Amino acid sequence: MNILVINGSPKGEKSNTYQLTSAFLRGIKQKAGDVQIRERAVCRMDIKPCLGCFSCWNRTPGKCCIEDDMAQVIQDLLWADITVWSFPLYYFTVPGALKNLIDRQLPMNLPFMEEQEGQVGNGGHPSRYDMSGKRTVVISTCGFYTAEGNYDGVCSLFDHHCGPGNYTTIFCGQGELFRVPELSAVTGDYLSCVEQAGAEYIDGGISEKSRERLSELLLPRDTFEACADASWGIEREDAGTGENAAGAKKESNTLTFTRQMAALYRKGSWPGKDIVLEMCYTDVGECYQILLGEDGSHVYTDGSLTADTRIETPITVWRSIAAGEIRGEEAMMQGLYHVRGDFSLMLKWDDYFGSSRPQTKQTREIPGQKNTDMNIMLIPWIVFWVASSISKQSGCLLSVAACALVPLLYYRHKKTVYDVLGGALVTGFCIVMLAGAFEKLMLPFSYLAFGVMWLVSCVGGLTPLTAHYSMNSYGGEKALQNALFIKTNRILTMLWGMLYLITAGISWFLMRSPVSQLSGLINSVLPALMGIFTAWFQRWYPARVARGK
Ligand SMILES: Cc1cc2nc3c(=O)[nH]c(=O)nc-3n(C[C@H](O)[C@H](O)[C@H](O)COP(=O)(O)O)c2cc1C
Structure with a gap:
């Protein structure tokens, strides 16, 4: 042809x-x-x-x-x-x-x-x-x-x-x-x-x-037109005709860049209060502010607003990030830019400035796309720990039933290797206990196995366990490419793993002491405290890295 x-x-x-x-x-x-x-x-x-x-x-x-x-x-x-x-x-x-x-x-x-x-x-x-x-x-x-x-x-x-x-x-x-x-x-x-x-x-x-x-x-019409207008680097008033045009002031590249970025702002992601983003281009010594409001964005050149979030970086780094030559979070990890003030804007950057094509109903519905759910992994363990400490026989039978039923949830959710591994381990513990093993031995041992599972996921190039589940809130699988996301999750997964090793030790001693009833209480309080810490750490750690610490 x-x-x-x-x-x-x-x-x-x-x-x-x-x-x-x-x-x-x-x-x-x-x-x-x-x-x-x-x-x-x-x-x-x-x-x-x-x-x-x-x-x-x-x-x-x-x-x-x-x-x-x-x-x-x-x-x-x-x-x-x-x-x-x-x-x-x-x-x-x-x-x-x-x-x-x-x-x-x-x-x-x-x-x-x-x-x-x-x-x-x-x-x-x-x-x-x-x-x-x-x-x-x-x-x-x-x-x-x-x-x-x-x-x-x-x-x-x-x-x-x-x-x-x-x-x-x-x-x-x-x-x-x-x-x-x-x-x-x-x-x-x-x-x-x-x-x-x-x-x-x-x-x-x-x-x-x-x-x-x-x-x-x-791009949506208003975004495109604002971007296109900004790209000329000339103010409407300066464009003029004839002699005026010859004298038209060309604005700085960084200001044009800021205006284009402001144009990409998606006002639909306005969080209920205006945000002032300050962009400081350290190599040229220029700073501009973008007000992200309910009705759109506006660029201020006089620094008259109080910044909520301030990003300090050379324009060259911005351009490399924008051109996809380096990922934003990688640049942050390498200390190529710093963020001061409220970090939550950075966590939702794609929502505010995502430059992907606006999705229509048709492209948004991706058939078969499911999310993972940490509860699926936790259910067999929790049923096992609670039920088998009340009654060994019926607790173990109930746990095996939970392990058998949990796969039904895969109809709506994406399965992870830890969902499957957890179910298999719990079933194994139940069988061993039903065969006569002491719960005083098996319960601490199950905490140990649970903790080891978390720790092993932090080894080598494996994806840390928590990342498999928290990625749902950070754009899905693409979050796994984010070095900062992975590092944050690796730290958290290690801490959770260690917590369960400690829990195994505490259970071992408590179950052999006169206050064995305290074991259940302690084993519930510790994860609850860790949960609060996790929620705080997920925000604090990336912000700390962004400040260049
Ligand atoms: C002389 C001239 C006339 C143009 N006329 C139109 C037009 O009538 N309508 C339009 O939408 N774009 C118009 N454009 C914009 C071009 O069609 C647009 O920039 C196109 O993407 C350029 O494509 P190319 O890079 O393949 O040459 C015009 C551009 C020039 C330079």
């Missing part, structure tokens, strides 16, 4: 649209075996405007009198089974240089007047060549927030050229976002949809589901 790409952007391979086109071709290549691709960048070719002399129709039929690269393009168009037209929207139509190329296709038509079946408009010229079976794809980005309503000129052109419905389109608004590395999470997601569309196209046609995803906005 032969594919011709006509890249009509003056930026050549640096074109935003070309990123979509490349993704589409990747999708095609995944599915189709033998694909030959020729790419022609209009900006690198010599294609002069049509002279309107009609010599290609009468004096030299099928051959243009202008000697330039258009003859090769015509050969390419005849060679291709699929032609992909890739271009930016310029003044609601194709860029001028591409229009020249389109005009210069005249030698491909015969001069005679002939209506085509199903054509739009009145009058037409038949093709000089057999173009049946050839397919056309039109891919374009535009600068406005949406493609909707902006492509009527382009569609009209291709309706006349190919016939309505005889070509496939991918039109995308917010095109300039494709060259912002900081937004690669948003654009990368879109590009993978385009890739999928490419695979589907070659397999019979782009599915409704992909079409719907491709029509979704990259």
Whole structure:
């Protein structure tokens, strides 16, 4: 299969649209075996405007009198089974240089007047060549927030050229976002949809589901427009015209960066009170404040507000984080930036400034996605410790029943290795006890086994036990990539593990003493105190690291 790409952007391979086109071709290549691709960048070719002399129709039929690269393009168009037209929207139509190329296709038509079946408009010229079976794809980005309503000129052109419905389109608004590395999470997601569309196209046609995803906005309209306005680094009042424009003050890069970040603020995550985030760029000595309010964000340049959270970092570090070159928490762990004041903003950063695509109902519902639940792991142990200390026989039977029933909860929850291991250990202890082992031996031993299970999960490259469960509140599995999250959980898991080793020792001695009833009380109070400590530590420790301690 032969594919011709006509890249009509003056930026050549640096074109935003070309990123979509490349993704589409990747999708095609995944599915189709033998694909030959020729790419022609209009900006690198010599294609002069049509002279309107009609010599290609009468004096030299099928051959243009202008000697330039258009003859090769015509050969390419005849060679291709699929032609992909890739271009930016310029003044609601194709860029001028591409229009020249389109005009210069005249030698491909015969001069005679002939209506085509199903054509739009009145009058037409038949093709000089057999173009049946050839397919056309039109891919374009535009600068406005949406493609909707902006492509009527382009569609009209291709309706006349190919016939309505005889070509496939991918039109995308917010095109300039494709060259912002900081937004690669948003654009990368879109590009993978385009890739999928490419695979589907070659397999019979782009599915409704992909079409719907491709029509979704990259960023919400107000976020995009605020970001786009900020990107020029010029205040509206300064833009001016004529002489004024020449004197327009270009604001500093850090201020532009701050404004863009403010634009990404999701007002839906407003926590019920305004937050002042102070951004201090230590390498250039500039500080700006972003007020995060109920109705949106506002940047203050005069430092007039009292900051709730202050982030101190060189702009270079910010840019690396934003571009995805280093993870934010890694940079924090390496001491590349410091946070003063209220740390809770940092813990919910993605909620406030997440640059992922706004999710529609359809993309939000991920079928089969379940959360883990620590209760599933704890239930068999708690039943065992409580019930078997009241009655050995029925307690053990009840515990085995709990172990057998807990897997039913996997219907709604995700299972972890510790859920399974816990159930197996408790069942083992019950069997041993039912076979005659003393509870005074087995209960302390079970605390020991429980503690060892926590401690072992902190060894080597294993994910600490608590992280398997607390990740649900920190964005799911992606939290496991967060070094600070893992470190916090490793410390907590070790402390819990040690607590249960101590509990094993206390139980051992208490159960052999006259105050053995105290064992249950102590074994409940200690975990409760540890629970309070855990809730505090989860907030305190990351904040401490952020302060550079
Ligand atoms: C001269 C010019 C005219 C433009 N006209 C429009 C337009 O009519 N509508 C629109 O939404 N964007 C318009 N844009 C924005 C481009 O379509 C947008 O930046 C596109 O993503 C650029 O794609 P490229 O990098 O593939 O060239 C225009 C840009 C330029 C330079």
